[in-house]
Amino acid sequence: MDISTFLTYLNNYIDLTDEEEALLRAKVVRRTYLKNQYIVQQGDVCTSVNFIISGCTKTFFMDAEGQEHIVMFSIEEWWTSDLGSFTSQTPSDFNVQCIENTQLIQITYQNLETLYRQIPKLERFFRKIVERAFVASQKRIIRNFSLDAKERYKIFEHTYPRINQRVPQYMIASYLGISKEFLSKIKSQLINEQ
Amino acid sequence: MDISTFLTYLNNYIDLTDEEEALLRAKVVRRTYLKNQYIVQQGDVCTSVNFIISGCTKTFFMDAEGQEHIVMFSIEEWWTSDLGSFTSQTPSDFNVQCIENTQLIQITYQNLETLYRQIPKLERFFRKIVERAFVASQKRIIRNFSLDAKERYKIFEHTYPRINQRVPQYMIASYLGISKEFLSKIKSQLINEQ
């Protein structure tokens, strides 16, 4: 449950020499947040990218009417951040809040820039990670336009069973872009259908 | 109107030596597509990333009912591709079709992999390009959830005036996720409001 977990994960994607591992160890920190704590708050500059060792977070946006809109959930072995805020070091549009006690590996903006210079293959690594995230985001847009709420829920349930089990239903409704009452109705329909 | 346009654009982001420019020239090709031609077809593997020198494309998905859903428009100085298909060299989910006669710079998968090795700072360049695209995609998800169709149209009009002028209204409706009839109604409301 320490930085080794993170290095093991990284070594699945890029081969790190011992020196490179040492450089990384020097520039990343492990941090624990409690349930409900914020990693990033809307309006603040997002200072780090965060790799989740254990726990679960939600990334959401609070609209003008005070309504919460969940953009993504993140669990073990995934990255979370407000990337727009982080990359341009400007105030963030999103909040990232822990839904469970959460252990992270954090890399600050300055440290990541240094690491990119010291270990250029990290550029390649993050290029691939962001490509994957972008592709998932595009597919989500399409699903939101071409499928009704029940289909979207069925896909969510099937694609992210681990999230579906851990996260309260009203948050899943927000992620799907529907009201909690309507998700409740969908779930009871799905039960009656079988 | 040739590869120089592309190299000038690239030099805004990363400094290329003469040798690097020569490597690039050797691995990219310029190609012209006519209006209505497809650069990528749903089901085919997307073989290249495409930088638009002139023209306009739409990226869309054809659903089970034969309905077209536009994910993005691309114009001069932007990239277009089915990134999911390209990066994993698997069949694409999307079509990319020219809305106007379009001149592109194309880089094939193999050539881009070679170029990444020859010019590692290209990794950095594409990391940044994809980061930007991902951030825009996330913001779009939020807008689709938190704003009604009229607000979304107003933002579109304001953010992409050059696209709004060039592209038929029924395609903009598809991009916004609404019917063409409803967009027509929205536009007449906006005219009456002033």
Next chain:
DNA sequence: GTAAAATGTTAATCTAGTTCAACATCATTT
């Protein structure tokens, strides 16, 4: 310059999903 095709408009009817309100269940704290 005319026909055909593509694009845009208007209005009536319909529906997926919202909102509100009241209640039910579950979890946590004392």
Next chain:
DNA sequence: AAATGATGTTGAACTAGATTAACATTTTAC
């Protein structure tokens, strides 16, 4: 074990936007 807060359910009334269909306008091709 009672009380409080968080989560989930149900139903009635409502609305943003879809669908259909008929017509209007603009563009393209011959």
